[in-house]
Amino acid sequence: MTNPISKWNYPTTVLFGVGRIKELPASLADNAIKNPLFVTDPGLAKLPVVDSTLAILKDAGIPYGVFSDVKPNPVESNLTAGIEVFNKGGHDGVIAFGGGSALDLGKLIAFQARQTRPVWDFEDIGDWWTRASADSIVPIIAVPTTAGTGSEVGRAGVITHEATRTKKVIFHPKMMPAIVIADPELTSGMPPFITAGTGMDALAHCLEAYCAPGYHPMADGIGVEGVRLVLENLPKAFRDGSDLIARANMMSAAAMGATAFQKGLGAIHSMSHPIGSLYDTHHGMTNAVFMPYVLAFNREAIEERIERLAAYCGIDGGFDGFVAKIVSLREELNVPNTLHGLVKDLDMDAERKGLIADMAIVDPTAGGNPIKLTREGALKLLESALTGT
Numbered sequence: 286m287t288n289p290i291s292k293w294n295y296p297t298t299v300l301f302g303v304g305r306i307k308e309l310p311a312s313l314a315d316n317a318i319k320n321p322l323f324v325t326d327p328g329l330a331k332l333p334v335v336d337s338t339l340a341i342l343k344d345a346g347i348p349y350g351v352f353s354d355v356k357p358n359p360v361e362s363n364l365t366a367g368i369e370v371f372n373k374g375g376h377d378g379v380i381a382f383g384g385g386s387a388l389d390l391g392k393l394i395a396f397q398a399r400q401t402r403p404v405w406d407f408e409d410i411g412d413w414w415t416r417a418s419a420d421s422i423v424p425i426i427a428v429p430t431t432a433g434t435g436s437e438v439g440r441a442g443v444i445t446h447e448a449t450r451t452k453k454v455i456f457h458p459k460m461m462p463a464i465v466i467a468d469p470e471l472t473s474g475m476p477p478f479i480t481a482g483t484g485m486d487a488l489a490h491c492l493e494a495y496c497a498p499g500y501h502p503m504a505d506g507i508g509v510e511g512v513r514l515v516l517e518n519l520p521k522a523f524r525d526g527s528d529l530i531a532r533a534n535m536m537s538a539a540a541m542g543a544t545a546f547q548k549g550l551g552a553i554h555s556m557s558h559p560i561g562s563l564y565d566t567h568h569g570m571t572n573a574v575f576m577p578y579v580l581a582f583n584r585e586a587i588e589e590r591i592e593r594l595a596a597y598c599g600i601d602g603g604f605d606g607f608v609a610k611i612v613s614l615r616e617e618l619n620v621p622n623t624l625h626g627l628v629k630d631l632d633m634d635a636e637r638k639g640l641i642a643d644m645a646i647v648d649p650t651a652g653g654n655p656i657k658l659t660r661e662g663a664l665k666l667l668e669s670a671l672t673g674t
């Protein structure tokens with residue numbers, strides 16, 4: 286290789302560790318936020334983890350508003366409603382608190398609240414984001430309660446365009462949270478299904494970034510160690526949700542995945558996005574179903590890389606050994622082998638399959654797949670995920 290050319294972006298301040306949620310008032314003060322909007326989802330809003338966090342704000346005498354009308358896989362109407370609440374309440378910053386859905390929506394509310402252009406103008410296509418007026422973004426404090434998407438250290442928000450049922454990635458460099466509070470204890474209440482799904486999402490990010498073509502040795506290094514952390518810690522966190530060391534390592538792996546995937550993602554995500562928007566499946570679980578099929582599909586281009594990764598992770602058997610490890614991890618976490626395990630009474634005709642393949646090949650993540658994802662390839666991957674072969 287001669288004269289490698291690349292662009293590297295690294296995240297923001299992360300206050301990491303058990304108990305650090307207590308530093309929320311100081312983080313708000315550091316960013317001159319006096320009246321934050323606390324954005325979370327309706328499921329979390331009923332859990333003690335939200336009560337105890339809001340109590341920290343109350344004890345510090347900080348006024349705040351709460352917005353929790355956030356669907357898993359958030360939609361445009363959630364954003365419109367959130368912006369209205371933000372503006373009515375005279376808020377000056379956002380606390381985005383939750384999994385990827387609440388984090389993304391909180392980030393998008395902060396980004397759009399004072400924006401004159403529609404959110405779709407900032408879709409992650411080429412350099413569309415350069416049209417943004419960066420001045421209008423209000424500060425964001427991100428507090429993850431799952432360990433998967435890594436949205437807390439990312440510059441993107443994913444939202445479903447309701448009219449076309451497509452998931453759109455909205456991107457702007459300024460959407461990066463000002464501070465992240467990564468407190469592993471906040472994830473300890475996650476039920477096993479969510480622990481497994483979000484953890485497999487972190488694994489998909491680390492793995493696809495590492496396999497994506499292009500010169501980015503830092504992302505590669507982060508991706509490799511992220512894979513190792515997930516393989517060692519996800520089964521522990523799944524078995525015992527109160528294991529705070531496993532939870533902490535998963536929280537790191539999630540942030541590492543999102544840092545690494547600036548290099549690119551691939552067909553796991555390109556296939557998972559249309560399924561998520563058409564069937565409302567959990568994003569990480571859907572990634573997990575596709576993972577071994579996409580590894581096999583890309584074998585020719587990634588075999589040597591995966592052999593090195595397997596050796597680093599202490600897995601025998603090179604490429605085949607690594608794929609076998611992924612399959613056994615899925616079994617251990619009760620991840621279904623096919624999409625039928627995620628969608629009840631799933632019945633796809635040829636037209637629906639064609640639609641999914643068409644959506645997959647234009648997904649922005651398709652460009653990162655080590656082998657060009659054609660319509661024929663996408664149909665093949667879909668068939669594997671439907672039949673388990």
Ligand code: NAD
Binds near residue numbers: 357383430543
């Ligand atoms: P999620 O945010 O949709 O949450 C899933 C469920 O877990 C919800 O019901 C929520 O209430 C519950 N939950 C969250 N934290 C909990 C806790 N501590 N205890 C108990 N329950 C808890 O799931 P997710 O996987 O974190 O996020 C998925 C979303 O993130 C999708 O919309 C996906 O497209 C998006 N995403 C974004 C990025 C990005 O870079 N911005 C990357 C990947 C995925």
